[in-house]
Amino acid sequence: MQLSIESLKEVGAFTGAPVEREITWRQGEQKFTATVYVRPLSYKSAVSDLQAIAGKVDGVAGRIAASICDEAGKPVFTVGDITGDADQERGALDGNLTMALLAVIAEVNQLGKTPISAS
Secondary structure, three states: OOOOHHHHHHOOOEEEEEEEEEEEEEEEOOEEEEEEOOOOHHHHHHHHHHHOOOOOOOHHHHHHHHEEEEOOOOOOHHHHHHHHHHOOOOOOHHHHHHHHHHHHHHHHHHOOOOOOOOO
């Protein structure tokens, strides 16, 4: 394959549209369900991961901020929204919601699953 934008498009090397999923989490005795859109891991998540390695951002918050978006692909959160730094009064994102978001990010990206070899 000759590397080009067209050849990369043909093999699906661009992340495309966000993937719609439903999440459920508990806060105390209440159970909540929400529709979320997950951007498959991409250039943006790679940049966030590198910033985390360099100690510039929180790795978990960076992964969520780079992955969770609206239907059009616009980020829902900043890293500060998740860590609580954006609004000290509001505080950090709820732990159960954080885990639900991480689970759906892993699901969309098939993280932790070994791909089946074609050979």
